[in-house]
Amino acid sequence: MIHLEVNGKRHDLDIGPDVPLLWVIREYLKLSGTKYGCGMAQCGACTVHVDGEPTRSCVTPVSSVSGKKITTIEGLGASRAGRAVQKAWTAEDVPQCGYCQSGQVMQAAALLAKNPGPTDTDIDASLSGNLCRCGTYQRIRKAVHRAAGIMAKGGKP
Amino acid sequence: MKGIVNISRRDFLKTGAAISGGLILGLHLNLPESVNAAAQQTPPLVPNAFIRIGSDDTVTIIVNHSEMGQGVYTSLPMLVAEELEADWTKIRVESAPVDPVYNHTAFGMQMTGGSTSVWSEYDRLRKVGAAAREMLIAAAAETWKVNKKGCRAEKGVVIHTSGKKLRYGQVADKAAAMPVPAEIKLKDPGKYKIIGRPTRRLDSPEKVNGRAMFGIDASVAGMLTAVIAHPPVFGGKVRSLNADKARAVAGVKDVVHAPSGVAVLATGFWSARTGRDALEIVWDENPNAKLSTSGMREQYAALARTPGAVARKEGDPEAALAKAAKRLSVEYEVPYLAHATMEPLNCTVDLKPDSCEIWVGTQFQTVDRNAAAGIAGLKPEQVRIHTMYLGGGFGRRANPASDFVSEAVHVAKAARVPVKVIWTREDDMRGGYYRPMWYDRIEAALDEKGDPLAWKHTIVGQSIVAGTPFEKVLVKNGIDNTSVEGAADLPYAIPNVIVDLHSPAIGVPVLWWRSVGHSHTAFVVESLIDELAHEAKKDPYEYRRGLLAKHPRHLGVLRLAAEKAGWGKALPPGRALGIAVHESFGSYVAQVAEVSVSPMGEVRVHKVVCAVDCGMFVNPETIKAQMESAIAFGLSATLHSEITLEGGQVQQSNFHDYKVLRLNEMPEVEVHIVRNTEKPGGIGEPGVPPVAPAVCNAVFMLTGKRVRRLPVRPEDVKQT
Ligand code: FES
Ligand code: FES
Numbered sequence: 001m002i003h004l005e006v007n008g009k010r011h012d013l014d015i016g017p018d019v020p021l022l023w024v025i026r027e028y029l030k031l032s033g034t035k036y037g038c039g040m041a042q043c044g045a046c047t048v049h050v051d052g053e054p055t056r057s058c059v060t061p062v063s064s065v066s067g068k069k070i071t072t073i074e075g076l077g078a079s080r081a082g083r084a085v086q087k088a089w090t091a092e093d094v095p096q097c098g099y100c101q102s103g104q105v106m107q108a109a110a111l112l113a114k115n116p117g118p119t120d121t122d123i124d125a126s127l128s129g130n131l132c133r134c135g136t137y138q139r140i141r142k143a144v145h146r147a148a149g150i151m152a153k154g155g156k157p
Numbered sequence: 158m159k160g161i162v163n164i165s166r167r168d169f170l171k172t173g174a175a176i177s178g179g180l181i182l183g184l185h186l187n188l189p190e191s192v193n194a195a196a197q198q199t200p201p202l203v204p205n206a207f208i209r210i211g212s213d214d215t216v217t218i219i220v221n222h223s224e225m226g227q228g229v230y231t232s233l234p235m236l237v238a239e240e241l242e243a244d245w246t247k248i249r250v251e252s253a254p255v256d257p258v259y260n261h262t263a264f265g266m267q268m269t270g271g272s273t274s275v276w277s278e279y280d281r282l283r284k285v286g287a288a289a290r291e292m293l294i295a296a297a298a299e300t301w302k303v304n305k306k307g308c309r310a311e312k313g314v315v316i317h318t319s320g321k322k323l324r325y326g327q328v329a330d331k332a333a334a335m336p337v338p339a340e341i342k343l344k345d346p347g348k349y350k351i352i353g354r355p356t357r358r359l360d361s362p363e364k365v366n367g368r369a370m371f372g373i374d375a376s377v378a379g380m381l382t383a384v385i386a387h388p389p390v391f392g393g394k395v396r397s398l399n400a401d402k403a404r405a406v407a408g409v410k411d412v413v414h415a416p417s418g419v420a421v422l423a424t425g426f427w428s429a430r431t432g433r434d435a436l437e438i439v440w441d442e443n444p445n446a447k448l449s450t451s452g453m454r455e456q457y458a459a460l461a462r463t464p465g466a467v468a469r470k471e472g473d474p475e476a477a478l479a480k481a482a483k484r485l486s487v488e489y490e491v492p493y494l495a496h497a498t499m500e501p502l503n504c505t506v507d508l509k510p511d512s513c514e515i516w517v518g519t520q521f522q523t524v525d526r527n528a529a530a531g532i533a534g535l536k537p538e539q540v541r542i543h544t545m546y547l548g549g550g551f552g553r554r555a556n557p558a559s560d561f562v563s564e565a566v567h568v569a570k571a572a573r574v575p576v577k578v579i580w581t582r583e584d585d586m587r588g589g590y591y592r593p594m595w596y597d598r599i600e601a602a603l604d605e606k607g608d609p610l611a612w613k614h615t616i617v618g619q620s621i622v623a624g625t626p627f628e629k630v631l632v633k634n635g636i637d638n639t640s641v642e643g644a645a646d647l648p649y650a651i652p653n654v655i656v657d658l659h660s661p662a663i664g665v666p667v668l669w670w671r672s673v674g675h676s677h678t679a680f681v682v683e684s685l686i687d688e689l690a691h692e693a694k695k696d697p698y699e700y701r702r703g704l705l706a707k708h709p710r711h712l713g714v715l716r717l718a719a720e721k722a723g724w725g726k727a728l729p730p731g732r733a734l735g736i737a738v739h740e741s742f743g744s745y746v747a748q749v750a751e752v753s754v755s756p757m758g759e760v761r762v763h764k765v766v767c768a769v770d771c772g773m774f775v776n777p778e779t780i781k782a783q784m785e786s787a788i789a790f791g792l793s794a795t796l797h798s799e800i801t802l803e804g805g806q807v808q809q810s811n812f813h814d815y816k817v818l819r820l821n822e823m824p825e826v827e828v829h830i831v832r833n834t835e836k837p838g839g840i841g842e843p844g845v846p847p848v849a850p851a852v853c854n855a856v857f858m859l860t861g862k863r864v865r866r867l868p869v870r871p872e873d874v875k876q877t
Contacts, residue, residue: 016407019427027382027425032374033367035548036426037499038582042812045499073367090361093778096226096786098364098371099499099548105365124821131812133499133549134226135789137823139782 002066006031007075017063021055022046024062025072033073033102037131044130047103048072054110054126073102080151081113088147096134104130108144117148205333206258207237207285209251210293214313214326216241217249221259222278223269223520224252224360225550226786227841228779231358232275233282235775239351240286240344243325244313250359252544255522255537266523270555270669272742272839275775279837284341291338296331297323346773346834355778360546372545373579375505375516380575381410381422383568384429384584386436388418390448390805391589391664393440395419403432412436413571417560420568426579445664446805450594453663453802454490457596457617461488465615465657466635468645472653477611481602483692489599489681490866492799494592494670495815500548501585504565507575508533513540517562518547520555528559532566551790552669556590557625560666586815587807591800592670593618593640595677599685607693609704611653614644614681619667620660635660639669643678643741643846648711649686649704665802671790672845675741679846680853680867683737687854688863697854698724698736710770711738713831714747717768721829722749732763735855737847743838744771745831748788748847750824752855758875760796762824762852767844769828772835780840781828787844788826793817795849797868 004011006029013028025034025048037045039058046058049071076082085108095101104127111118111126118126123144132140209217218234230250238248253259259267262277290310297315298305300323307318313325346352363369388394400412403421408428413420421432478484505516506529513533519525522542530537547554554561565578580588595618602611620637622628631638636645636658645656670676690700698719705711715738722734731753738747751764767784774780797816801808809815853864862874 023425023427038812040811086365089365093357093361095361095364097547097549098369101364102367128819128821131817133497135786137820138785138826
């Protein structure tokens with residue numbers, strides 16, 4: 001039995017210890033917002049938070065996060081940084097195909113939770129592991145700054 | 158207007174469009190065959206196939222083009238809403254089922270591609286919106302028993318001169334019974350309230366909270382997940398198979414053969430993939446095992462020195478070359494490229510004896526439906542395709558061979574269960590259908606003044622449409638137009654021109670890749686013009702201007718980009734500008750790239766100023782976003798990506814060895830849009846072609862090294 005706490009809900013799962021967290025989230029918990037892009041920590045589409053840390057779920061064996069608090073894109077709106085990022089992303093019209101965006105949003109929210117006023121260099125360091133084939137990078141950068149502004153104003157856009 | 162049919166008046170409202178009350182202008186998710194037949198006989202202009210209005214005032218626009226990031230789920234509803242006088246906040250979007258009423262107005266099949274969505278729907282969707290508006294007005298007038306001349310529509314409300322008002326939701330039912338207006342007068346563009354205004358995407362909210370449903374997110378009760386072992390060499394077949402170890406993997410339920418390989422079906426992706434990797438397969442030998450990039454290069458280079466099929470000829474280029482004051486002879490090359498959409502290919506199929514339901518992100522609904530029907534032994538009408546969000550398309554999901562859809566239907570048929578086939582990233586990267594590898598040889602001559610006198614361009618590369626149903630339409634006199642587009646229509650004033658083509662048959666599957674032929678021809682043409690300018694000792698911007706006198710729209714964007722970028726201004730040390738202009742898909746784009754090169758030869762693009770003239774446009778926000786996107790896409794190909802073969806096998810597998818642009822490499826992009834009343838052009842692709850030459854022209858300014866092969870290799874440009 002593996003015990004997971006995902007978006008505040010506890011799950012007891014009878015699954016192999018090596019199954020990557022990504023597929024547990026997508027297929028057992030039916031939370032399809034977390035995406036598969038590469039399966040080898042190259043693209044960031046599968047990013048979730050494990051105890052607040054942005055984590056590539058595609059290379060994370062489920063047994064290694066047993067008992068830890070996991071947040072997926074579906075649960076992100078519960079946090080201040082998460083809400084600010086989602087608001088900023090919509091305001092900047094960031095998504096195109098959208099496939100990478102769950103991962104981008106998760107990565108950005110984790111950055112802002114730790115560093116409420118990131119510089120461009122901080123953004124580069126945090127988000128360069130998240131690929132976007134649609135090339136929304138310029139808007140992502142703007143949206144991270146905007147989200148920081150939203151948080152500074154107590155959540156108002 | 159002749160040919161508009163009010164489908165909702167026929168008695169099949171019950172067949173589809175199950176919405177909560179207030180059904181109007183309702184339509185058909187499951188068209189009975191008789192209606193299909195009727196629809197086929199009418200021109201593709203059926204207002205009600207595109208609009209549904211609920212009693213709660215929501216206006217659902219049924220969009221017949223696939224949303225793959227290019228913004229059609231926003232721009233196409235804008236066309237309808239403008240004439241419908243809809244309240245934009247009440248607009249919802251739904252993907253269209255497959256039906257002839259949703260066929261592409263130019264191509265006669267349901268599809269998304271060629272940067273055509275907006276221009277091909279520009280008239281139809283406005284007329285559809287206007288027809289519905291007139292029917293709503295007529296319904297309100299009848300309710301009030303007034304002359305409809307005294308009524309107008311505004312923001313989802315019909316208003317009478319007396320001040321009486323009815324919301325669309327209130328007259329929706331009645332409107333469905335109104336005749337379709339015989340004459341439809343479209344608005345004067347000067348009165349537009351929605352078209353032409355920057356409008357936020359409608360799909361953003363669900364794309365930032367995880368709710369957007371892509372093909373890979375589809376789920377059917379009882380479904381298994383399949384991962385397929387494809388041959389390591391294109392066209393390979395299984396000689397022998399031992400599936401014992403695969404079957405022993407926990408969760409694996411079945412192993413079946415498909416024409417494209419061996420499928421392992423399991424309760425989930427991980428088991429299926431583990432099982433697939435445990436298959437022991439001996440593949441047959443086939444001639445493609447001899448393919449290698451270096452071998453092809455040699456073959457192509459040799460071909461480039463022989464005459465090919467002539468795509469354009471003017472004057473006497475050979476004679477002009479022979480007696481010219483100055484001659485240049487150069488060769489350019491670009492590699493195979495994978496589309497590498499962020500969402501790997503996938504397809505979900507629920508096959509029953511008398512029906513087949515498919516959930517897939519596709520750009521090619523009609524082609525896929527017909528292919529599925531053929532495999533399943535069903536009529537096309539028995540196949541239902543749910544078009545999901547596409548996690549990127551770039552052409553890969555518009556395959557005349559329907560590879561990923563056909564394969565999934567084969568697997569479902571063999572396994573007799575609903576199945577979701579998922580390609581791993583490695584499968585996707587190695588699965589072929591690449592942008593062809595190209596080799597170009599150009600000989601050019603200048604007169605004493607430095608003006609070009611002759612231009613001889615030989616192109617070598619596979620035909621994309623050879624062997625597909627598109628061959629008949631797109632290949633003329635041995636010329637696949639997609640191979641020479643952007644080269645044969647060279648706009649520069651040169652008196653003696655020949656452009657010819659070799660289309661070798663090679664066993665690597667190829668396909669359209671965002672901007673198709675232009676993705677390589679613009680690189681060659683725009684680099685070469687720069688080379689000629691340099692030979693002529695002229696400024697590359699002024700040189701182009703001098704040769705484009707007869708092409709005002711090229712000139713317009715060229716001048717705009719140069720001005721906005723401050724062409725000729727002093728730059729920080731170690732920086733240079735490069736410029737390029739190109740027309741494709743009915744639109745004109747010029748870009749100025751600001752670049753630096755490290756001593757080790759790493760190219761950094763700091764800024765791209767982009768000017769675009771796509772004629773009349775719908776959503777300027779989309780244009781900006783598509784230019785940013787195209788520039789990032791083009792930079793990946795300029796700086797990083799290539800697919801190579803050795804022993805017939807693709808050598809790249811994932812994003813560690815097929816590199817694409819990352820956020821820290823993204824230049825600042827500035828987009829300037831020309832406003833005019835020209836015919837609308839495309840916007841999804843035209844931003845790609847100028848990127849590579851603009852960047853490489855800047856690299857030349859800086860280093861004196863001419864980049865003639867992509868991606869740029871540090872050893873080709875580093876300071877020696
Ligand atoms: S899917 Fe996990 S990083 Fe790409
Ligand atoms: S929005 Fe398409 S991959 Fe990022």
